[in-house]
Amino acid sequence: MSTISETDVKTRMRALDLIKENFKRLLDELDKSGKLHLVFPKRTLSNTIYDQKSKILLLGPDIQYRSFTDINEAKKFTQTILMASIIYKALRNNEYPTIRDLFYRGKHTISYTSIDGKKVSENSWDDQRESDSVIRDLEVFLNILREDLLILSKEKGKVVGNLIIKSGDDTIDLSKMGHGAYAIEPTPDLIDFIDVDAEYVLVVEKDAVFQQLHRYGFWKKNKVVLVTSAGQPDRATRRFVRRLSEEFKLPVYILCDSDPYGFYIYSVFKAGSITLSYESERLATPTAKFIGVTLTDIFGTEIFKEILRDPQIKNTLEEIAKDVLKLKSKEPYLSIEERRNFVIKAKLRDIERAVELVGYRVAEACIGSPEYRSKIKRKEGVSGYPWFLTPEWIRELCIFFYTTSKLEIEAITGKGLRFLADIYIPRKIENEDWID
């Protein structure tokens, strides 16, 4: 009996064929034109574009040529071929390498005598950044996710809910996980969704909050697929959520802390990450909503008017302030007493992180702390991510800078798990009180 799943056997054959095909084409071209080069979309920051229509980060139209006979490109060319051959061998040998393994496997020193007679030693690559970058190039060149080449990675995502899947040779009922959960596989494209009975997907940033909601039966009561990313989401969790959103048209809500770290987690789920922009098309969930916690949840929306009383702030914000004032207003969920006990003072690095999200203009206009004001340094090219430059986010971030406050999900569970599970989340969804 083979110990390896049918799914993996098939995936392996597909991947081998794909690599063979692509490199055969390379050789055919060499035969025809005498040229040996790789051609694929350029993976640079300047070729990363936020597509307003699909609302995700994508690669632009620039093309990368990597030629064997160009002295400036020969090393990179050779590295790419080396990596492709290591991956090919791993596939043939029934292996499941990680990117760390691939780094080790390719690491060696080449010694040779240069044209001018000197003895020279050079490493195939010196650190993992180099080999990782080559792996990304290969993903773009082959137009395939590394997971489909059976390159594995650690995986933090977990899920429970009325969801039956087939993974490997097993059919698994994710509503029968007891107090534990199903740890998502690192290759979520190989999952077959057999049956789903859910109203929406709730993604919780914090594993501990996931545990509480799970144990409380939140997903049973509300017909929810409950997922945790356990911090920054990894690729598999993002792909898993995206597939649920795409294949079953399930709404996706993200529950994070109200701080720039939480906002960024949402952003990665929704729009993609900049280094992996070439994969947003498969990993991002552009319909995902940030359900909370928000600073307006605890300060209400009136505070924004208070902020605007400062004429300088009003001037700097200009048009956007008007758009913000048109948003629905709301009452805070916490009393003043609770707010005082639950709110945490933002640190300088929180402020700096928030500046990256919305740019300097908002930060400089609103920042309430003289101590931090003097420390924020302008960096070239930081004008914020387009998807954070909406009235809803500007309002949140203005309150963040003005009060230098952040808030954890636990501030809501501090009022009771029932409050979080039976009032806060359902009411936010019912009132469409989220940020898109």
Next chain:
Amino acid sequence: MSTISETDVKTRMRALDLIKENFKRLLDELDKSGKLHLVFPKRTLSNTIYDQKSKILLLGPDIQYRSFTDINEAKKFTQTILMASIIYKALRNNEYPTIRDLFYRGKHTISYTSIDGKKVSENSWDDQRESDSVIRDLEVFLNILREDLLILSKEKGKVVGNLIIKSGDDTIDLSKMGHGAYAIEPTPDLIDFIDVDAEYVLVVEKDAVFQQLHRYGFWKKNKVVLVTSAGQPDRATRRFVRRLSEEFKLPVYILCDSDPYGFYIYSVFKAGSITLSYESERLATPTAKFIGVTLTDIFGTEIFKEILRDPQIKNTLEEIAKDVLKLKSKEPYLSIEERRNFVIKAKLRDIERAVELVGYRVAEACIGSPEYRSKIKRKEGVSGYPWFLTPEWIRELCIFFYTTSKLEIEAITGKGLRFLADIYIPRKIENEDWID
């Protein structure tokens, strides 16, 4: 239909009774003696003892008194009562708080006028370290693990294998997890082991290596319960492994990187952690073996003789050197070429961490890097952990200091997953080539 498991309902009743009982006893004593105080084992470093017989860290005989009427103890006393009442309320309200929640729930400011007429404000606690410490006191006072009070936490541990468990209301077959895994619940004492068909437990430090071995079918071929702690093990993973070891007499092997961080992970599994020594009796697995990777795996054992050629080293090591020389010798698993590509230079903080494990004597005697030698600072009271002062560990650490080398598990998978799964691990176990 209730959405909460039967197991939790019962656990909740038990916990409520226990708290009620213990605090009733306090009141009874107040009635009888007029004294209101808590009495429980002292949780201090000086009262933490390594028990040579059971091979775990334990609390010693010192007793902590905490009296309401002693001005030095009144605040701590009140904090303890406050925390007990918050936990009690949470249990009554069907909640599952985390230690972070408990911190938030108890956080408030008390304002009063002092005897000399001054207005005074004082916080119940200022940061989570204070409230966490009180939770630990309560665990010791009530003689119960916090998990049995249904205090939850994030949980990283995963498992697959021929193991059927009952968790909550579900029966789960951990050999049917597909390419995913079962994420262990944060309250592993509530699991019922229904059936186990395994030869041993293999705990892998790295989730990515766990994924590879799982996918390769390692646990099927070798009848293994495969666990990953995904880094430093949390309480639930430790308790889960301990229960497998205790209830089924399964050998437990720990597979970590060969660096002080990996050694420490092994140490926490085996002997317990110093801050949680009061729980080692339930969390530690004293029979666990460190299976690798070791520096002797790649340098062989001959190198120790080379180290001893330095008369100064020989003198400093004295008797222990003789014991080391009596150990079985072995050939390295890697060629010199492979070693060169796979070994990583240890950083200063690795050296410092290793000093904590075995003390200064070994470090100062063996350290091969003049750069680090000058930077190691003696700290009072650092003489190493008793369970690292064995000939086997001394040999490893001597080679570590001498070569300032560390090694990742990936160096072995670099030679191929088959090598790790079909040769390295089985051979190490067959030859009893582990460190106890």
